Amino acid sequence: MGRSVWEFFKTLIIAFVLAQLIMVSVAQAFQVEQYSMEPTLLPRDRVLVDKFFYRLRQPRHGDVIVLRYPLNTQRNYIKRIIGLPGDVLQIKDGKLYVNDRQMSEPYINGPPQGNYGPFTVPEDSVFVLGDNRNNSEDSRAFGPLKKEFIVGQALLIYWPIPHARILMPSH
Numbered sequence: 001m002g003r004s005v006w007e008f009f010k011t012l013i014i015a016f017v018l019a020q021l022i023m024v025s026v027a028q029a030f031q032v033e034q035y036s037m038e039p040t041l042l043p044r045d046r047v048l049v050d051k052f053f054y055r056l057r058q059p060r061h062g063d064v065i066v067l068r069y070p071l072n073t074q075r076n077y078i079k080r081i082i083g084l085p086g087d088v089l090q091i092k093d094g095k096l097y098v099n100d101r102q103m104s105e106p107y108i109n110g111p112p113q114g115n116y117g118p119f120t121v122p123e124d125s126v127f128v129l130g131d132n133r134n135n136s137e138d139s140r141a142f143g144p145l146k147k148e149f150i151v152g153q154a155l156l157i158y159w160p161i162p163h164a165r166i167l168m169p170s171h
Contacts, residue, residue, distance in 0.1 A: 027051060028152070030066050030076060036130030036137065037078055038109050040064065040167070046159040047078070047167070051152035059084065059126055059150065061098070064167045066151040067128065070142050078154060079138050080107075083119075083127030090117035096129075107131050116140055126150070 032045040041047065041064075049066045059065065059081050069075040083089045083098060090097045094111030097103065112133035121127045125144035130136025139145060156166045 029158075030078065030151075030154075032078060034077075035135055036132050037064070037080070038132040038135075040080075040107050040131045041078060041154075041157065042163065044160070045157050045163055047154045048156050048158055049152040050155050053153050054147075054150060059147070059153075062168075064154040065128070066154060067145055068149045068151060070145065070149055073149070076151060077137075079128035079130055079136070081126045082129045082139075083121040083144075085121050085123045085125060087121045087127070088117075089119050089121065089127055091115055092117075108133055110134060124148075 028049050028051055030047050030049055032041045032043055032047065035043060047066075061081060061084060063081045064078065065081060066076050066078050069077050082096065082103075088099055091112050092115050094113070095102050096105060096112070109132040119127070121144055125146050127139045128145050129138045129140070154167050157163050
C-alpha cells in the first residue's frame with residue numbers, strides 16, 4: 001500500500017509541475033473584470049489565452065489580447081489590436097481610420113466620442129482599443145503598447161457556457 005500511495009503522489013507532483021509549465025509558457029486562463037470589451041467580452045467571462053503563438057508570428061489587426069497594463073504591470077487588461085508598427089490611426093467623427101481607410105467595426109459598442117490622431121504606431125509597438133470605445137482605458141490613454149507587454153492572444157471564451165465561442169480577429 002505504501003508504494004501505491006507514493007506512486008499516486010509522484011504522479012500528482014508531475015502533473016502539477018507540467019500544468020505550471022504550460023501555464024507559464026503556453027496557455028493560461030484569465031477572467032474578464034471590466035466592461036471595456038463589451039459586447040465581445042463581459043465581466044466574469046473566462047478566456048483561454050495562447051501565450052506561445054506570438055513567438056512564431058507577429059500580432060495582427062483585430063487580435064484580442066491580454067496585456068500587462070503599462071502603468072501597473074501587476075494588472076492585466078484585455079483589448080483588441082487596432083494598429084501595427086507603421087500604421088497611421090485616426091478617429092474622426094466616430095469612425096476609425098487605419099492608413100486613411102475607414103474600418104468596419106461591427107463588434108464595437110457604439111461609435112467613439114471625440115477625435116484622436118492622426119497617430120503613427122512606433123516600431124515594436126501595437127495600438128489597442130477596447131470594443132466599448134467610450135468606456136475603455138486603452139492606447140488613447142496610455143499610448144502605444146510595447147510588444148513586450150503582450151501576455152498572449154485570447155483564443156476562446158470557455159465560461160460561462162452560454163457565452164462560449166472562439167474569438168476570431170475582426171479585421
